[in-house]
Amino acid sequence: MSLEALANKYGTPLYVYSADQILDRLGMFHEALEGRDHLVCYAVKANSSLAILKLLAEHGAGFDIVSGGELDRVLAAAPEAAGRVVFSGVGKTADEIDHALNVGILEFNVESEAELDLLSARAAKLKRKTRFALRVNPDVFAETHPYISTGLREHKFGIDIKRAAELYKRVKGNKWLEAHGISVHIGSQIRSADPFGAALGRVHKLVRQLRREGIELRSIDAGGGLGIDYHGGNSDPAARVRDYAVAINAALDGFEGRLLLEPGRFLVAQAGALVTRVLNVKQNGRKTFVITDAAMNDLIRPALYQAHHEIVPVMPRAGRARAVDIVGPVCESGDFFARDRKLAPVETGDLLALLDAGAYGMSQASNYNTRLRPAEVLVEGKRARLIKRRETIADLLATEIP
Incomplete structure (x- = not known):
């Protein structure tokens, strides 16, 4: 054109987007992760156009949201995709939680003990059992802009990975909460696969520990953050996804549950x-x-x-x-x-x-x-x-x- x-x-x-390019990038993840149960949950915050959300939903993508408004966008574009939505973010309100509970999203990525208590209370109030994953902070440094780095202790995101086991055990047996998975996200625009492997290695270690203690998690959410080349270089995006998949698969060797991914920028930028x-x-x-x-x-x-x-x-x-x-x-x-x-x-x-x-x-x-x-x-x-x-x-x- x-x-x-x-x-x-x-x-x-005027903003102009290529649908073919977006679907090509989505296909790179499917190809690189062939043989592993996975779901690509597009990070809606990157570009929340209804047409782009609909395009991705039609090709099997799920969605990572960080607000009730983003959930409404997904429902407007692809109501059938509600069960493929993960809800992230550090400040979910009771109304947003109720909305997500009522439409039956896949899971909540919980970022604090207080949020876990709120989720339990709202689920009990609505009598809706819900799946959750704790977003843990692995204290892994990712070389990126400080405004989009999220994996260190001094950042507002997530729960200290050393406290996560205690919280999973505290809600074990809760009638309304199902410990479905564990989540991590260390930042955005990360150009090396190594930090992803390091973060997932720490997460997998915790998953194995929880299994020994009778808590079986069925999903690991690796977050997003895979970067692109903004300088017009000759980098090969497919090779970057392959390197990313190799790092993740090595870190999760032996894990047979579902892998969730939350790319945003990499799919649409x-x-x-x-x-x-x-x-x-x-x-x-x-x-x-x-x-x-x-x-x-x-x-x-x-x-x-x-x-x-x-x-x-x-x-x-x-x-x-x-x-x-x-x-x-x-x-x-x-x-x-x-x-x-x-x-x-x-x-x-x-x-x-x-x-x-x-x-x-x-x-x-x-x-x-x-x-x-x-x-x-x-x-x-x-x-x-x-x-x-x-x-x-x-x-x-x-x-x-x-």
């Missing part, structure tokens, strides 16, 4: 691009600014994480590349996509594509400066369809009372 044609038809900024139009090219002394109609409210990752996205002209012009700052029109100095980035010549009206923007792009977008969030398009083979229309000012003001 021509990005230029899509931009002309649907306007800019490189399937998406944010297409934006150049508003003008501005010279300030020695500094050149390329000002686009997309801004930090559309894609906040560079401002929030200093994240790198490759940026390319949709229709390249001849000429020597030069260092520019690529920025948006929002009234913040942090409103940038790249600084001192070499870019081929561009002029007012040209289109740029910010690559690898399928994850944590639209899902983190906002209406800062009363800006309308982008439209979204899904490309399926040789066909493209609008999966979310562009917002209007009426949409933004509908909930407000002057």
